[in-house]
Amino acid sequence: MxxxxxxPLIHNIQAIFISNIQTEKQRKDDEQECLQFGICAVQAHSPRPEELYFG
Incomplete structure (x- = not known):
């Protein structure tokens, strides 16, 4: 052979790719629930208090 x-270049790319996947944070259950079902406990904050947010 x-x-x-x-x-070596391919192995480096694979190692970087795998480490990025492993270090990526998982979303919290509440955040997933909000995204999937629209059940959101997190309230949106407006930069100006006079604005109303209808989420």
Whole structure:
């Protein structure tokens, strides 16, 4: 077998990809529930108090 010069590069890319997946934070259950079912406990805050938000 001959040495493939791209093999170390491919392994580095794979390692970076896997580490990014592992370190990505999972969304909280409440946040998932809000996204899936529209049951949101988080209230939106307006930058100006005179604005009304109908979520």
């Amino acid at each position: 001959s040495f493939n010069p791209f093999k």
